[in-house]
Structure formats: C-alpha cells, structure tokens
Amino acid sequence: xxxxxxxxxxxxxxxxxxxxxxxxxxxxxxxxxxxxxxxxxxxxxxxxxxxxxxxxxxxxxxxxxxxxxxxxxxxxxxxxxxxxxxxxxxxxxxxxxxxxxxxxxxxxxxxxxxxxxxxxxxxxxxxxxxxxxxxxxxxxxxxxxxxxxxxxxxxxxxxxxxxxxxxxxxxxxxxxxxxxxxxxxxxxxxxxxxxxxxxxxx
Amino acid sequence: xxxxxxxxxxxxxxxxxxxxxxxxxxxxxxxxxxxxxxxxxxxxxxxxxxxxxxxxxxxxxxxxxxxxxxxxxxxxxxxxxxxxxxxxxxxxxxxxxxxxxxxxxxxxxxxxxxxxxxxxxxxxxxxxxxxxxxxxxxxxxxxxxxxxxxxxxxxxxxxxxxxxxxxxxxxxxxxxxxxxxxxxxxxxxxxxxxxxxxxxxx
Numbered sequence: 001x002x003x004x005x006x007x008x009x010x011x012x013x014x015x016x017x018x019x020x021x022x023x024x025x026x027x028x029x030x031x032x033x034x035x036x037x038x039x040x041x042x043x044x045x046x047x048x049x050x051x052x053x054x055x056x057x058x059x060x061x062x063x064x065x066x067x068x069x070x071x072x073x074x075x076x077x078x079x080x081x082x083x084x085x086x087x088x089x090x091x092x093x094x095x096x097x098x099x100x101x102x103x104x105x106x107x108x109x110x111x112x113x114x115x116x117x118x119x120x121x122x123x124x125x126x127x128x129x130x131x132x133x134x135x136x137x138x139x140x141x142x143x144x145x146x147x148x149x150x151x152x153x154x155x156x157x158x159x160x161x162x163x164x165x166x167x168x169x170x171x172x173x174x175x176x177x178x179x180x181x182x183x184x185x186x187x188x189x190x191x192x193x194x195x196x197x198x199x200x201x202x
Numbered sequence: 203x204x205x206x207x208x209x210x211x212x213x214x215x216x217x218x219x220x221x222x223x224x225x226x227x228x229x230x231x232x233x234x235x236x237x238x239x240x241x242x243x244x245x246x247x248x249x250x251x252x253x254x255x256x257x258x259x260x261x262x263x264x265x266x267x268x269x270x271x272x273x274x275x276x277x278x279x280x281x282x283x284x285x286x287x288x289x290x291x292x293x294x295x296x297x298x299x300x301x302x303x304x305x306x307x308x309x310x311x312x313x314x315x316x317x318x319x320x321x322x323x324x325x326x327x328x329x330x331x332x333x334x335x336x337x338x339x340x341x342x343x344x345x346x347x348x349x350x351x352x353x354x355x356x357x358x359x360x361x362x363x364x365x366x367x368x369x370x371x372x373x374x375x376x377x378x379x380x381x382x383x384x385x386x387x388x389x390x391x392x393x394x395x396x397x398x399x400x401x402x403x404x
Binding site: 003004005006007009010013014016017018019020024026027028029030031032033034036037039040041042043044045046047048049050051052053054057060062063064065069070071088089090092093109 | 205206207208209211212215216218219220221222226228229230231232233234235236238239241242243244245246247248249250251252253254255256259264265266267271272273290291292294295311
C-alpha cells in the first residue's frame, strides 16, 4: 500500500499489460507522476479511443478504424489477385516489413487448437471461404507459423481451398538469412535439405 | 505502420512508459485489443484520475489524494517524534515494508546534484526546515541512499539540522542480512568493519 489510493489503483490497473508485474507497474506509475503527467493523460485518451473504436475489418479481419481497412480498399492490391493467410496481425506486419508482398491478407487471430476449443468457427474460416468464393484469386499463400499447430491449420485451409481451383502455397522453410549452420537446430537443417533448390544457372 | 491509425497512436503513446520500447508497446497494444478491452478502458480511467488528481502532501511531500497524506495525519505516528528523510516515494515504501519504523517521513524527490541543477530549493529543504522548526522531533533519520550523492545530501541536511537541537542519525551500512562475505563488494566489507558493533552480552 502506498500513500495514495489512486496510486494503488493505478499500480494494480497497469498490471493488466503483458510482462508488467507489480515492480514494473510501481516504477511506471512513479515515473509518469513525477515527469510525464501530460503525456500520461494523452495516453489515457488514446487508449480509451483505441479500445472503444478499433473494429475488425469486415474482409481481412485485421484491426481497423473503419468497416474495411486501407489494405482491403487498395485497388492496386486487389488487382494482384493474391491472398496471404496469417495467424496474427503482427505476423501481417512482419510480412509488410519484408517489403515484397503486395496482395491482400486474411488474419485468423490464432491457429486450430481443438484442446483450447479453437476450431474452424473461431478462426472465421467461413468468412475466408466466402472471400475465396467471391474474389477470383490466382494464389492463396498460407503463411501460418512453421509449428505443429501452424502446419495443421495450413493443411486444413489447403483442403478447404481445393474446390476453388486456386494455387495454394506455403512460405519456404529453411536457413534464416545471415545465419550460421553451426547454430541452427536439427529440424531446420533437415528442412533446408528436404526443400533445397536447384540453381538454374548451372 | 499498422492497419489502424488509432492502433499506431496507441503503440506510440505506450512508449512514454519507462522500459517499454516499440516491440513491447506493439505486443501490449495487440494483447489489450484482443483480450482485455474492458480492463484497458478501466486502466485509461484510473490513469487519467491519478495524473489529474494526485497531489503532493503539504507536509511530507509524498504523493497523496488529499492536502495531507494518511501518514502525516496519523496521531500515533506524530507522537513518535521521529522524522525520516528519504530520496523517493519508493524508498519510503521500502522502509514501510521493513515494518519497524512508525514515525513520519519527508520525501526529497531526488538528491543534491549541482551538475543537474538540483540544489536545496529543488529538494524543498525550506519545507523540511519549517517542519523541523514547527514540530518538536526527538530524532531525524537520514535515509538517503549510501551513494556519493546520497551521502552528500545527508551531510547537507545534517548541517542544516544543527540549529534545531535534534539527534541526527543515518541508516546503518554493512552486510545485507543473509548475504555471503564472498560475494560482497570491497566497500561494503570495509564499511562493515568500520562500523562493527560490540556485542553487549560478552
């Protein structure tokens, strides 16, 4: 207990954030009080606005300020006729930062996990199917994580996509760029051999 | 840039917190959106309330919801006629958790540091002097940190307290309870010898 009930409440409330325990919350509360009251009031406004007004884009299911997000409304992207399925909004961000994909996205907000009660319905695969049926995509890129759950989810979606006569692909697995074979786990080494590519110039 | 301007604003605003960089802010923003919208709206309310309404206690200078904090208003504590000077509100908390001090506090909110422009005025030592003049304390405990700046601040306050005919003490320096001599730095070992105490029973 500190000297102020409002401060105690703040320290408790801050702990809803992932990775913030009691000690960090206390440090944050004191620092904001001591030096950043104006900025903290602005944070409170921005936080409230975000939590109350950010919705899911009706097409890609990403977070959006409007009914349809900027990416889904971008005609240049629609013209590419590519759809990339990812597990989370941050996975989408990671691909955007890669800088060489210019098509549309679909965000699952998770992966199939029957044990946690996450089935096709929770991943809104009905919306994905509707999207595949209504748009003429040339290719469906399954960019779920290269984990057991990610692979299972990708297989499920691949099976489901069969009836739409569409090329289905999966992100390459192999050695990370700039890595050292010495430090790579055995599964990745095995995958890099299995999926080795023939050099065309030779 | 993410898919939502409000989300970008939130990720930026979260970075005013100490220890929260872009990566943590992004993770926090997504997790709050995904799972904790109600709690996050409450956090916004609590944060706003704390930043707008927490004031400094007029006596001890600690954070308080009212003009005078609960500790300063506690008659039992006033009766002890003890005043403990600490650098920060969290130092005060640490002493409260020690559980064997029942007097009053004065919080400096820093230490003397001429190079950073922090002099006696910034530490509100005029308010401390007024407190010493008006109350009849038996003892003034200087609980600033055992660092160069903390020692300098303690010396300055000790000199200033001379005219009030009051016992002035400093927290003991020595080995932490439960520690291992092997792992203690040389300055602490030296201090534990300098300030060794004679066992009275022998």
